[in-house]
Amino acid sequence: MGKASRDKRDIYYRKAKEEGWRARSAFKLLQIDEEKRVVDLCAAPGSWSQVLSRKLYLPAKLSPDSRDNDLPLIVAIDLQPMAPIEGVIQVQGDITNARTAELVIRHFDGCKADMVVCDGAL
Ligand SMILES: C[S@@+](CC[C@H](N)C(=O)[O-])C[C@H]1O[C@@H](n2cnc3c(N)ncnc32)[C@H](O)[C@@H]1O
Known part of the structure; x- marks a missing residue:
């Protein structure tokens, strides 16, 4: 599986998209x-x-x-x-x-x- 497909399945990747964060790394500070x-x-x-x-x-x-x-x-x-x-x-x-x-x-x-x-x- 390629990196792009893996990322799309990642819960934080999807959550970041939904909440308008530019990258999933935002959650490191939010949490x-x-x-x-x-x-x-x-x-x-x-x-x-x-x-x-x-x-x-x-x-x-x-x-x-x-x-x-x-x-x-x-x-x-x-x-x-x-x-x-x-x-x-x-x-x-x-x-x-x-x-x-x-x-x-x-x-x-x-x-x-x-x-x-x-x-x-x-
Ligand atoms: C900008 S100050 C850090 C300010 C700090 N974040 C604060 O909130 O007060 C940078 C620090 O990096 C430390 N430093 C630089 N090289 C280091 C090393 N190799 N190991 C440990 N500390 C280092 C310096 O002693 C200095 O205190």
Whole structure:
């Protein structure tokens, strides 16, 4: 089956067409509050991590149904240290280094991230 046929059967491809989004990738942002494991690459000084904390972690924590082992995990990485942000685990390191990736995977108990955001700049 060709790529075009595969895409046409994809639920998000069809949903994007119906709702007027230019690509199915719109749903990655629309569903951000459903993500459980998120990595913020090149995170300092931390404004994106603050957004992730406020959109994902704090609402889940304040929910009456919340359980500690079900809260979203947000890992922020940068070469520079950052002031603490509630619900954000900080890793000071180089994103191009395999050891940094291993540290992140360890925080996620060996699972893959649901979402990775990156605002890298020198
Ligand atoms: C534009 S700032 C990020 C701003 C951030 N998104 C925020 O919301 O506050 C870019 C960051 O990329 C980081 N950076 C650049 N190369 C990196 C690398 N190889 N590993 C980790 N961080 C890196 C820099 O230290 C810098 O803090």
